Amino acid sequence: MHKLExxxxxxxxxxxxxxxxxxxxxxxxxxxxxxAGLAILLTKRNKPYxxxxxxxxxxxxxxxxxxKRLRKMVNEGVLISATNESASQGINLLNRLEQLKTQRTALxxxxxxxxxxxxxxxxxxxxxxxxxxxxxxxxxxxxxxxxDTEK
Numbered sequence: 001m002h003k004l005e006x007x008x009x010x011x012x013x014x015x016x017x018x019x020x021x022x023x024x025x026x027x028x029x030x031x032x033x034x035x036a037g038l039a040i041l042l043t044k045r046n047k048p049y050x051x052x053x054x055x056x057x058x059x060x061x062x063x064x065x066x067x068k069r070l071r072k073m074v075n076e077g078v079l080i081s082a083t084n085e086s087a088s089q090g091i092n093l094l095n096r097l098e099q100l101k102t103q104r105t106a107l108x109x110x111x112x113x114x115x116x117x118x119x120x121x122x123x124x125x126x127x128x129x130x131x132x133x134x135x136x137x138x139x140x141x142x143x144x145x146x147x148d149t150e151k
Contacts, residue, residue, distance in 0.1 A: 024048050027039075027074045028040065030079050032057065033055040034052065035095075036052060038052055040070075048061045048070060049061065079095055090145075093134055093137055094138065097134045101131065103127055107123055107127065111124070
């Protein structure tokens, strides 16, 4: 009994999951604030959610597209959780980098081969700039941490 479709033709509000098929057991989602690994649980309506008690954050994933995207990101290892506080900022940057690269790939797929969309090209250029910025921040942070540990 695998349902990942809206009930009665409605929007994504009434999406339910079969826990036997769609269980997120053992999978983690990183807290957007501290980077800690949060267990993905299911609500009583079998929709995925997670909670970070130290940060006071609850994340609920609604709709079939959101649930599919969450499953894909978690299964592909795009999202990484921090194992300690010192690494959390670096892990957050790495997660941001992976999300930017995913967005860039999606935009490239939308870009035409013969008739290029200038707006899509501009968006890709902006993403490239942001990717370089995040990579630079990550490299800077790694160099500073290495310097601190060598003292």
